[in-house]
Amino acid sequence: MLPFWLARAGFGFLCGAVLALLEYLHYFPLMSPPSELGLDSFRALLVGYGGNGFLLALIVAAAERRARPRELRAWELAAAVVAGAVLGVLLWQGFTHFVLRDHLGLRLFTEHVGQPRMWAGALLYQSWLMLVFGGLAAAVYASRRWRARMLEALRSAEIARAKSESVLAQARLDSLQARVDPELVFRNLAQLEALYVTDLAAAERSLDELVSSLRGGTYMTDRIRRTA
Amino acid sequence: MTSFSWPSLWRGGLLTLAIVFVLSTQLLFQLGLYESWPLEAILLGWLDHFTDQLIVGACIFAAVALAGLVPVNSTPRRMALLAGAITLGAVTGEMAVMLRLPLAPDMSAAAVLAAKTARWLVIAGLAYAFFMLQREGAEAATQAHEKELQRIRLERQMSEARLQSLHAQMEPHFLFNTLANVQRLYRTEPERGRRMLSNFLAYLRAALPQMRSSETTLRQELELARAYLEVLHVRMGERLKVSFDVPAEYASLPFPPLALSTLTENAIKHGLNPLPEGGAIEISARVENGRLRVGVADTGAGLRSSSGSGAGLANLRARLAALYGEAAGLEFKANLPRGIRVTIVVPVEARPA
Numbered sequence: 001m002l003p004f005w006l007a008r009a010g011f012g013f014l015c016g017a018v019l020a021l022l023e024y025l026h027y028f029p030l031m032s033p034p035s036e037l038g039l040d041s042f043r044a045l046l047v048g049y050g051g052n053g054f055l056l057a058l059i060v061a062a063a064e065r066r067a068r069p070r071e072l073r074a075w076e077l078a079a080a081v082v083a084g085a086v087l088g089v090l091l092w093q094g095f096t097h098f099v100l101r102d103h104l105g106l107r108l109f110t111e112h113v114g115q116p117r118m119w120a121g122a123l124l125y126q127s128w129l130m131l132v133f134g135g136l137a138a139a140v141y142a143s144r145r146w147r148a149r150m151l152e153a154l155r156s157a158e159i160a161r162a163k164s165e166s167v168l169a170q171a172r173l174d175s176l177q178a179r180v181d182p183e184l185v186f187r188n189l190a191q192l193e194a195l196y197v198t199d200l201a202a203a204e205r206s207l208d209e210l211v212s213s214l215r216g217g218t219y220m221t222d223r224i225r226r227t228a
Numbered sequence: 229m230t231s232f233s234w235p236s237l238w239r240g241g242l243l244t245l246a247i248v249f250v251l252s253t254q255l256l257f258q259l260g261l262y263e264s265w266p267l268e269a270i271l272l273g274w275l276d277h278f279t280d281q282l283i284v285g286a287c288i289f290a291a292v293a294l295a296g297l298v299p300v301n302s303t304p305r306r307m308a309l310l311a312g313a314i315t316l317g318a319v320t321g322e323m324a325v326m327l328r329l330p331l332a333p334d335m336s337a338a339a340v341l342a343a344k345t346a347r348w349l350v351i352a353g354l355a356y357a358f359f360m361l362q363r364e365g366a367e368a369a370t371q372a373h374e375k376e377l378q379r380i381r382l383e384r385q386m387s388e389a390r391l392q393s394l395h396a397q398m399e400p401h402f403l404f405n406t407l408a409n410v411q412r413l414y415r416t417e418p419e420r421g422r423r424m425l426s427n428f429l430a431y432l433r434a435a436l437p438q439m440r441s442s443e444t445t446l447r448q449e450l451e452l453a454r455a456y457l458e459v460l461h462v463r464m465g466e467r468l469k470v471s472f473d474v475p476a477e478y479a480s481l482p483f484p485p486l487a488l489s490t491l492t493e494n495a496i497k498h499g500l501n502p503l504p505e506g507g508a509i510e511i512s513a514r515v516e517n518g519r520l521r522v523g524v525a526d527t528g529a530g531l532r533s534s535s536g537s538g539a540g541l542a543n544l545r546a547r548l549a550a551l552y553g554e555a556a557g558l559e560f561k562a563n564l565p566r567g568i569r570v571t572i573v574v575p576v577e578a579r580p581a
Contacts, residue, residue: 025343121259128257136354143361150368157375164382171389
């Protein structure tokens with residue numbers, strides 16, 4: 001139970017951290033002088049995006065849990081990612097603003113205080129980032145599971161095919177063993193018909209032989225010997 | 229990275245285009261954008277940004293596609309090659325973009341390139357993973373589907389083999405009976421015995437090809453039934469009357485092998501044989517609504533006493549279903565004034581797979 005949530009949340013945080021790094025690198029050359037964007041800003045980005053990713057992953061994990069034992073469908077996963085991106089950003093920004101700010105002393109959007117439009121813009125931008133990167137990560141994750149399922153299906157289809165192949169071979173053999181060879185009987189009967197005209201007594205003997213050898217299974221075993 | 233193919237190149241191009249489009253919308257979500265610029269300028273800027281991203285995306289796509297032509301077998305090497313290709317594509321593309329729109333003089337080109345390349349590495353890496361996983365998954369799904377089809381085909385053959393086996397068990401029974409009759413008649417009435425034998429040979433002659441093939445025509449089936457009934461005619465004499473009502477134009481239609489024989493044997497075994505006075509058998513064929521209907525009617529003991537014939541008919545029904553699916557079937561009707569009429573219905577057009 002715990003490893004499931006921990007793995008998901010940890011993965012979400014890691015993705016957020018990578019995103020924070022990318023954003024930091026992106027803004028670094030835009031600042032003049034660059035030193036203005038110090039380590040403090042990176043920590044703020046890390047807390048912000050790491051938390052967003054963490055919550056996004058938790059919300060998707062909750063959707064996965066709800067759907068169990070079946071897997072999430074593509075649209076369900078997409079809906080979970082959208083909800084997770086938007087809700088995660090809102091919740092985490094509220095949390096950092098109202099709770100974390102006073103404890104960690106980080107500069108978390110203090111510049112937006114009193115500017116609701118800017119704040120809304122910041123939330124929108126973060127939601128976009130979470131949606132695009134979270135969506136890509138979720139697509140890769142879902143594809144991995146889908147591929148695993150398909151490979152499993154292929155494996156079991158192969159096994160089932162091999163099984164019915166062997167059953168078929170057995171059925172064919174059974175069918176051959178059960179069979180009186182019609183060609184052999186046909187040849188004997190044709191000889192018998194000819195004998196009927198020329199030598200009645202010989203024909204009778206031959207017929208008796210044929211019947212008793214059929215009863216004794218000679219024709220069947222012969223057929224098996226020839227086909228086995 | 230597997231070998232080159234046009235469809236996967238096309239799909240990869242579409243995926244690149246979609247990702248580039250989504251990435252270009254980042255511009256629309258920039259802080260304070262709508263406060264500072266008129267909408268027209270923003271849309272033009274978006275188009276410009278989209279063009280930039282498209283240039284880089286195309287460079288990366290080309291680099292990755294070319295890298296796909298290099299044969300590499302170990303996973304770490306493949307990852308390194310992929311990372312190299314993405315880096316190369318991203319740096320080339322971003323440099324082209326910088327030529328289009330020079331940076332501000334106080335910005336470090338190296339820092340911008342590094343930041344953008346890192347970003348492209350993440351995005352293109354994820355996209356590539358997504359693409360390959362989807363492709364491998366689809367391949368596995370196709371193969372699984374093929375295997376499933378093969379299994380179904382095998383199972384159909386299996387039911388055929390089982391039926392042949394059952395039929396083969398029925399055959400010796402008929403063979404023994406006939407030979408025993410020939411033996412008996414031969415002692416009392418040699419001429420009838422001889423006739424029976426030659427009729428039986430005619431039956432075997434007609435039956436031999438059918439026993440091997442899986443598709444025959446109605447003509448062959450009718451010949452077989454006729455030969456069989458002639459053998460029995462010698463045995464049953466006046467107790468058996470046979471008539472055929474089959475228009476000549478239907479004779480060449482395909483018909484499942486040994487299906488008619490099953491009905492004929494049943495009609496004799498369960499319909500006429502139990503009756504001391506015997507009866508008549510009529511075999512008829514019609515085409516209605518694109519289906520060939522071949523019926524065997526007897527004036528025998530009727531439905532109640534034929535309940536023992538379940539296995540043969542159930543097998544025939546299963547075999548028809550295996551060959552034609554829903555389109556074929558067996559129909560039972562009381563034959564007036566007495567007896568039963570069993571009809572095989574098969575589609576005229578569809579050939580058994």
